[in-house]
Amino acid sequence: MKDSRSLDVRPAGRHALLVELPEAERTAAFHAELLRRRAAGTLPPVEEIVPGARTVLLDGVARPGELARRIAAWDVPAHPADDGGLVEIPVRYDGPDLARVAELWGVGADKVAARHSSYTYRVAFCGFAPGFGYLTGLPPELHVPRRETPRTRVPAGAVALAGPYSAVYPRATPGGWQLIGTMPDPTPLWDLGREEPALLTPGTRVRFVAEGGTP
Incomplete structure (x- = not known):
């Protein structure tokens, strides 16, 4: 590089x-x-x-x-695909914006889970709220816009898309991302009782696992 x-x-x-x-x-x-x-x-x-x-x-x-x-003067190599710890996040693909994302992707709503869970993501950086990781890994053709009207409350554990990123909301907060699913039994993404409070830190790899498998 x-x-x-x-x-x-x-x-x-x-x-x-x-x-x-x-x-x-x-x-x-x-x-x-x-x-x-x-x-x-x-x-x-x-x-x-x-x-x-x-x-x-x-x-x-x-x-x-x-x-x-x-x-x-550095010659920086590409980031190896298998570098970094791996966190698996279970998802129930039942989000209120699932149909809208399916329309943008040109597939049926039942295919969104299979597509979204087929990629390995990486935490590029954290921000917005403690424990909120911006995950890269979606190909450009699957990037989606933010909602025109943000929600006043997005529940903790909501799995969402916006632009090139995927994310999981660590706590209830306003938000304008497209919601495609929820964590059925949310593992705290931010816990001050842990040695490392953030579950998702920059460089961590992430896999979404569809609850019950993919359609």
Whole structure:
């Protein structure tokens, strides 16, 4: 992934850098490379690494100028498909927007479960609410728009689509995504009693398992 046009590194404060990349897949690969180098002890000290949709923030950088020069020379490999822990999420495909998504996909409503659960997703970044992971992995032809009118309340455990992303709502909240299903017995996506509160963290792979199998 070495391409001088593929990333833009700029200061974001005295001890911070913001790296901007052209697409989510490259952002995920760059984030994985940062973690790999930090684990190997070859990354200069960085206190926080925070991925976004197309950016990665490096905060608490001791020598930001030096790190920026290093990053510019990196050859970042693609993110291996089988890299990262795997979380399986059971889904009952009964969401109120199932028929609308089926129409957008050009299939019957009974086929949405089979399609959606056939892919392996990856948490690109987290945001919006604690435990809310933005999952990439849907091919472009299955991307869907947000609802024209957001709901005032989306229940916890709702499985949803918007743009290129899939997600599971960790708690009841307003939301404008297309709801296609629910977790039948929601495992907390955010639990302060766990060592790692978030079940879905950047880089984690996710598989949706249709309850009772796929139609």
